[in-house]
Amino acid sequence: MDIIHTVFVYVFIVNVCVVARGGHGGHGGSHGSHGHSSYHGSHGHHVTASHTHYTYHPPRHVMYTCRHCASTEMYPVYRPMPPTYVYVYKESGSRYADILTGLSLYNLGRSTSMGWARSHEYYAQPGERCSLQIIERLHFEETEFPCFMISSFIESTAPKANDTRQVDISSSKIDVKPFLKDMGPALQVTNDQECVLWHNLTMHKERNHVPCALLKEYANTVRQSGVPTYIWLPTLLGTIIAIYLCCACFCREKEKETVKEEAPLNELRVQGYCSNY
Template identity: 45%
Template structure:
C-alpha cells in the first residue's frame, strides 16, 4: 500500500510542478474582469521584439520600418499564437502589429470603444486561394476610424491589458496556413454605420508572429515522458517487491538444522 501512495504522490508533484512553474508556463487562477472578460495567464512563448520590423512590400522601392510593441503581450496574443490553428500565425501577427501601431507615439488607439453590432474578419487572398476567418475587433483598433463611433462607451477597453480572454473565439481548425509573399491579408471592420477594410501583406503579419518563439517542452511531450517515467518506477518497485515476497515464501519456517563433519574419515550426522 505504501508503494502505491509513494508513486501517486510522485506523479502529483511532477505534474503540479510543471503546471505551476514548468518550462511551458503556468496557469493562474481566473479572476473576474470588467467588460465581461476573464483573467487567464498561460504564456507558452517568449517575446523577442526588435526595435522595428523592416519589410519591403510589392509597391515599395526600399525597406519600410514598421512599429513594434515593446511591452508584455496580452494573453490573447499567446492564445492565437499557440491555439489559433490554421490562422494562428496571421492573427497573432495582426494582434502584435496592431499593438505596435497603437502604442507608437503617433497613434492613440490603446483604448478601444467597442460597438455592439461590429464584426471583424480576415481574408487571405492570392491567385489560387481565398479563405476567411473572424477575430475580435480589438485586434484592429488602430485601423478603425473612431470618429464614426457615436455610441460613446464610458468604459473603453485597453487592448494592452494583460488578461483578456478570447478562448471562445480561438478555433483550432487545421494545420497552419503556409504564408507566401504573394498573399494579401484583408482585414474588415463591419458595422451598421460603416464598413472599413485594410490590405496588409500576409508575409508582414508572419514576420510579426515570428517575434514570439516557443520555449521549453510542450505538454504533449513532457506529459507522456512523465507518465512513462512514473510507470517505469512503479513496475521496477513492483518487481522488486514481488521477488522479495517470493524469496520469503520459499524459505521454510522451521528448517531442520543438519550439521555434518568428518572425524577419522567417518561422516557423523547430528539431528
C-alpha cells in the first residue's frame, strides 16, 4: 500500500508541475487593466488563467488570398505572447471560438503594425455595442463581442483626465467570459462567408468587412500542444499500477519457489527401517 500511496503523490506532483508550466504570462501595460463589457454597462473583472493545452505559433506573416483577389496578400502578425482572452476564446467551446480568436489576433496584429506608441489603448464609449455577422448566400448568423477587439478598425474618442474607460488590449486581465454565450457545434468556416464587424452607438454606426476564412487563418496559429491531462494522467497511473502488480506477482512466485527448495523432500519416517550405514 505504501507504494500505491507513493504513486498517487508522484502523479499529483507531476500534474501540478504541468499545469504550472502551461500558464501564460500577461502583458498588462501601465494603463487600462480593466476589460470593458460594452452592453453590460460595466468594466470587466480581473482574471488569471493557465492554458495548458494551447500554444501560440506566430508566422512571419499571415498569407491569404480572398475569393475575388488575383494575388495573395500579407497580413500583420502579433509577435508577443497573446493576452489571456485569446486563449479563453480558443478553448471556450463556443460556436464562434475560432472566428473570435482570429479576430482578436488580427486586431492585435493591426494595432502593433500601426507604428504609434498608444496603438494598444482603446477608449470605450458609453452605450457602445459590437457584433459580428456571418453572411453567406443562404445563411446568416450573429454574435456579440467586446468592442476593444476591433479597436484598430474604429475611431476612438480622446480620453478625458482620469478616464476610467481606457482599455489596454494587450492586457491579460481582461475578462471576456460574459460574452461566451453561443455554445454548440463549431462553425464551419468557408471561403464564401463574409464577416461584418459592427460598432453601434446611439447616433452612429460603423461597419467593416473581413473574410471569415482570414480570421480562421489567424485562429490556426493557436494550436493544441501535447497530450491533454485527462488522457496522459490515467494512462500514466494505469501503467504504474500495472507494473507494480506485475512486480508483486513475480515476487510472490519467487518466494514460493524458495520455500519449496528449503523444505525437506520427505518429512515422514518409515517404521522398522534401518540403514546399514
